[in-house]
Amino acid sequence: MTVAPELAEPVLEELRQVLGSEHVLTSKPARYNRARVPAPFPVHRWAERVPDLVVLPGSTAEVSEVVRIANANRIPIVPRDGGTGLTDGAVPVRRGIVVDVKRMNQIKEIDEVNRTCTVGAGISMLKLNEVLARYGLIYPDDPASYPCSLVGGRIGTSGWSLIGSRYGHSRDLVLSFDFVLPTGRVIHIGDGAGRKLSKSSSGYQLKHLFMGHQGTLGIATEATLKLFPKPEAELSPFFAFDNYDDAYRCVGELARAGVATFAGAVLFDEWKVNYLRRDDEAYIPQPTDVRALVCAVAYGYEDEVIAGGKRFMRIARDNGARYLGDEISEGDWAARHDRYATPLHGRTNAGQVVPMSWHCEDAAINYSNLPQVRLEWHEIIRKLREKFDMFDDWGMFTYTSANTGLDYLTEIDVGIWEQELDDASWAAWVDAKRDIAEVALRNGGSISACHGSCREGEVDLVPQELGGGYDVMLDVKRAIDPNNIMNPGKYGLDRAYESAEG
Amino acid sequence: MSAYRYTEQSEPPAAKQVTDVAIERFEHVFEVDPKLMTAHVAQQVFPNWDTLRIVASRHDHLDWMHRHWADKVISGQQLLDELTE
Numbered sequence: 001m002t003v004a005p006e007l008a009e010p011v012l013e014e015l016r017q018v019l020g021s022e023h024v025l026t027s028k029p030a031r032y033n034r035a036r037v038p039a040p041f042p043v044h045r046w047a048e049r050v051p052d053l054v055v056l057p058g059s060t061a062e063v064s065e066v067v068r069i070a071n072a073n074r075i076p077i078v079p080r081d082g083g084t085g086l087t088d089g090a091v092p093v094r095r096g097i098v099v100d101v102k103r104m105n106q107i108k109e110i111d112e113v114n115r116t117c118t119v120g121a122g123i124s125m126l127k128l129n130e131v132l133a134r135y136g137l138i139y140p141d142d143p144a145s146y147p148c149s150l151v152g153g154r155i156g157t158s159g160w161s162l163i164g165s166r167y168g169h170s171r172d173l174v175l176s177f178d179f180v181l182p183t184g185r186v187i188h189i190g191d192g193a194g195r196k197l198s199k200s201s202s203g204y205q206l207k208h209l210f211m212g213h214q215g216t217l218g219i220a221t222e223a224t225l226k227l228f229p230k231p232e233a234e235l236s237p238f239f240a241f242d243n244y245d246d247a248y249r250c251v252g253e254l255a256r257a258g259v260a261t262f263a264g265a266v267l268f269d270e271w272k273v274n275y276l277r278r279d280d281e282a283y284i285p286q287p288t289d290v291r292a293l294v295c296a297v298a299y300g301y302e303d304e305v306i307a308g309g310k311r312f313m314r315i316a317r318d319n320g321a322r323y324l325g326d327e328i329s330e331g332d333w334a335a336r337h338d339r340y341a342t343p344l345h346g347r348t349n350a351g352q353v354v355p356m357s358w359h360c361e362d363a364a365i366n367y368s369n370l371p372q373v374r375l376e377w378h379e380i381i382r383k384l385r386e387k388f389d390m391f392d393d394w395g396m397f398t399y400t401s402a403n404t405g406l407d408y409l410t411e412i413d414v415g416i417w418e419q420e421l422d423d424a425s426w427a428a429w430v431d432a433k434r435d436i437a438e439v440a441l442r443n444g445g446s447i448s449a450c451h452g453s454c455r456e457g458e459v460d461l462v463p464q465e466l467g468g469g470y471d472v473m474l475d476v477k478r479a480i481d482p483n484n485i486m487n488p489g490k491y492g493l494d495r496a497y498e499s500a501e502g
Numbered sequence: 503m504s505a506y507r508y509t510e511q512s513e514p515p516a517a518k519q520v521t522d523v524a525i526e527r528f529e530h531v532f533e534v535d536p537k538l539m540t541a542h543v544a545q546q547v548f549p550n551w552d553t554l555r556i557v558a559s560r561h562d563h564l565d566w567m568h569r570h571w572a573d574k575v576i577s578g579q580q581l582l583d584e585l586t587e
């Protein structure tokens with residue numbers, strides 16, 4: 001057994017009593033497989049992130065007991081759901097116990113009258129929607145990780161949805177949830193005394209606080225979600241432009257048009273188009289004057305989607321767009337969950353193909369700042385690539401976060417030859433990440449619109465982004481987690497305890 | 503149905519260069535030019551049927567994804583035609 005001394009036999013025995021021994025995992029594969037997330041990192045340092053133990057609780061009561069035991073013995077806990085988070089939130093940096101909530105994947109209730117469902121935090125949206133479709137309903141939280149991220153992880157990250165401009169993002173769609181605090185105490189977070197309100201104004205509004213904390217404040221176990229009628233119709237036209245400026249103007253007009261069925265608009269820049277032209281069957285055959293792309297998406301009843309869609313088409317035409325045709329438009333949209341994230345290869349400076357993992361840096365940026373951020377970000381990656389031939393600029397896209405077109409999830413995708421990362425190239429990458437975050441802040445944005453910002457590099461600038469709010473964050477952390485057991489080492493929150501001692 | 507012949511399956515059709523970095527062996531199936539995969543990525547023999555199977559299953563997946571989200575897909579081309587009529 002390779003567990004730390006705190007996890008010696010008496011504690012293990014206590015955990016086995018609570019969970020059953022088959023749900024207390026100490027094997028190397030069980031622990032090593034929960035040591036990382038998809039974001040590339042120097043794999044020679046894998047061993048630094050391995051937990052001592054993995055537990056698979058099956059109920060809120062079991063999670064509560066595990067946390068109580070950990071707190072009593074000062075053992076770090078890391079909540080983990082799909083493990084798709086891109087800011088290392090589910091990576092154990094202080095060993096300890098990974099609480100993997102995937103067994104808690106039941107649908108507890110579907111309330112057709114109030115249009116809600118209550119589910120375990122370990123369910124995937126895809127699996128949930130397969131069941132809801134039988135009722136003509138849908139839970140429209142649609143990250144690009146839709147097939148593999150889970151409801152608890154959406155709460156832990158306060159996720160961003162591709163169709164959030166129409167339906168809202170995780171924080172709008174999750175109505176309430178049961179939550180295990182770092183002491184093991186169970187509370188219910190959400191509006192009202194029941195589970196199913198979308199708005200109250202009673203007391204502090206705790207829901208936002210207990211979403212997006214990257215598991216540093218506790219563990220969500222069961223959530224009540226807001227449901228919609230499954231859309232009758234979908235429309236996703238893709239348009240080509242021969243320059244970025246026209247595409248930028250067009251995406252702005254589409255987003256500001258106020259079309260009720262508008263679910264999102266996305267803009268791909270020249271770097272992204274160049275990247276697609278290398279490897280993507282839809283873009284390899286495109287003429288060289290295709291330099292930027294825009295897509296607008298609508299969901300709703302057929303007649304509404306058609307009416308709104310005509311408006312999209314008119315706006316695009318008036319901005320000089322070329323429609324890419326139904327096949328590409330429909331295929332590209334249906335491929336939104338994998339196409340741009342998982343090509344698994346990139347190019348060296350000499351053009352040779354190498355195995356690469358996908359990294360994306362995301363920020364929230366206002367429409368008017370997008371062009372400037374884009375140029376500065378590409379320049380950061382160009383300089384990095386000049387020094388280290390293991391990074392590849394896969395281009396940028398910007399994606400509406402809201403139905404008025406004010407702010408955009410802004411993402412630069414970078415291919416990283418992970419196996420080649422050594423300490424020097426990793427340090428350069430961390431610097432680049434910090435620089436990327438700095439550009440976002442200087443342009444009035446946020447370091448992250450969707451993934452969170454607790455990875456090396458960007459995390460240094462979180463106090464700058466939050467200002468005095470960061471001090472409040474430290475106070476909250478200390479008050480709720482007096483022994484710093486809940487996902488310690490994230491978001492610089494150890495500082496909360498230094499100041500208490502000092 | 504034709505018989506399975508190993509040589510038929512292990513020898514892909516002649517490649518057509520479609521861009522400086524991509525080739526096409528089967529219609530609308532583009533591949534990275536093997537010239538770019540000599541230094542770091544090993545090449546392997548890939549049966550023709552498997553290439554076509556992967557392409558077909560990709561289409562199945564995309565069709566599934568449309569149905570998963572909505573009952574019907576609206577044609578952008580039709581909307582555009584109506585606009586210009």
Ligand SMILES: Cc1cc2nc3c(=O)[nH]c(=O)nc-3n(C[C@H](O)[C@H](O)[C@H](O)COP(=O)(O)OP(=O)(O)OC[C@H]3O[C@@H](n4cnc5c(N)ncnc54)[C@H](O)[C@@H]3O)c2cc1C
Binds near residue numbers: 214
């Ligand atoms: C290909 C790809 C595409 C992506 N696209 C998007 C996207 O479009 N939008 C987006 O928002 N994100 C996206 N992501 C990032 C990721 O999928 C999201 O952050 C997602 O919300 C993480 O969910 P998960 O279940 O995988 O959580 P995990 O990775 O397991 O955990 C994420 C964080 O939440 C904490 N956590 C996990 N479970 C709980 C719980 N029950 N209670 C409290 N805290 C918990 C963890 O400790 C961790 O800090 C993408 C990732 C990939 C790999």
